[in-house]
Amino acid sequence: MTTKSKKELDVPKSSASIDQTKQILITGAGGALAQHVISILKREYRIVAVDFRRRVELGEDIPSYKVDFNKRGFEDIFRTYEFDGVLHLGRMGLHEANRTRRYNMNVLGTQKLFNLCLKYNVHQVLVLSTHHVYGADAYNPALLDETFPLKASELTQDLVDSVELENLSTIYKWKHPDLHITILRPCNIVGPGVRNTISMLLSQKYAPILFGFSPLMQFIHVEDMAEAIATAFSQNRPGIYNVAPDDWVSYQDALVECGCNRLPILSIPPSLPKFVAKFMNTRSFPEYLVNYFKYPVIIDGSLFRESFKWKPGRSLEEIFSYYREVK
């Protein structure tokens, strides 16, 4: 924890010179998505970036801090800068900590962030969630809209923090309408620099599949997602939105398109692939996501597309050609 107190915080002089624009905080600055968002929003806003993993170097115009949301030092950043808005993109992943620590950082840390936003009169918060919150269930209909129940925590304890983060955001959204909370639930974010499960799988030469199952999936390019986030933040229409293109492909077809060789894992009995995933213990095929390689979670992104007049610019072919080229 290297967060400095109010007096110790280094405020770059150059950031103060852009005084015509609003000041915003972006969490999770170390991720590829956040860096794309920063590169778009820095034209309009003065940005402060934080990450719990490390201090990210983003140039002298953008103050950057390593910070734990649950530590008192986090408040110093709110005291130092007068934020107009917050983009909460940072999340602690499964591979980074155990269940309790993830809950503390992702759920309680987010609660701390909301409380600081209320205390320091921040008017807008955008929260990045995930389509995983719906849960991969055999009985899922397709084109789940934003009102569909969040069933992920029924299927695995490891997604409880993702669902709880959403529930907490929703509670604050209704209890504090002045916070103008927007929650985005994107489909699989992929592309250069993205280090999530599905992106790592598409990058590999060999990728596991569950024998006899090839669930339909949706993919969004990291740059398109960054533009979606920037658009949603700029237009400030509070609500809950799925973010996905109106295009689909089966998991196995996606692997073939990316030049991956398929590695079949027996899918019956259902406990077997979970055991294999636990035994493999890799970031690219975690036990808690095994059901997502069996049953589809297809979301309806039409509300977001229509509300923000947005559509993705990159096709599935463009997305997959990147993975073919990096092999």
Added chain:
Amino acid sequence: MMRKLIKSLVVSKDLESHIDKMPKEVGSLGYDAWGFNSDINKIGVALFKKLYDHYFRVEADGLENIPKDGPCLIIANHSGQLPLDGTLIGIAMEMNPHSPRAPRAMIERFFPTVPFLGNLLNSVGAVIGDPLNCAKMLERGEAVIVFPEGIRGSGKLYNKRYQLQRFGNGFMHLAMKYNAPIIPVGVVGCEETIPAIANVKPLAKLLHVPYVPIALPFIFPAKVHLNFGKPMHFNHDQNETGREITEQEVTKQVEQVKSAIRGLINKGLAERKRIF
């Protein structure tokens, strides 16, 4: 890719150009949101059409009643233990010389849990029977096949053949909400394909399947008659007094559809000269 090779071997150019006339929107890689895949669908039609033409020798009447485009509900009687009736109605719809449509059959919820079969059924157009699926498909202008009897119809024993079981009301609510015409269909012949004399309920419960019939492990080549009736319109969810329609009134409308299907079954039975 293997799929392209199989397609080039089994799908004729004539068949492909006929199916391409369907008003069916798919994504950039040939899929739709429910897993329909245009190439796998064509392979499925090419293979099943041989059974349709030569094994079940299907006679389909009234195909001109299916709208060329826009949402519609194809409502039929269910029979035969396996979803052969849905498959044959689907082939009839795709091969319709007047206006081919992509068939979207609503299937039992346990199918997605079965390796290979779940994905295969989705690829050719089948979708789990969830009202949200049906609603979203009608919203997107699809032609949806529904068997309102559900497993009550498909799992019934041979001594109850051609006796319509209770219809659910869900399809009628969706027809009214999405202004979708209902095309009643009478299926004759599928009852005789797998005649069952009993259902082993304890085993079905143990296996988590709807029923386990006692029947010969053979699909008989019964001749199948499909009669598609005139479109029925139930466009209003309010009655003539402007009051919202009650469930009792919805049931009456469902009975009208049931009665139309009964008439079409009787027509098929009268047309049938012999079972096989």
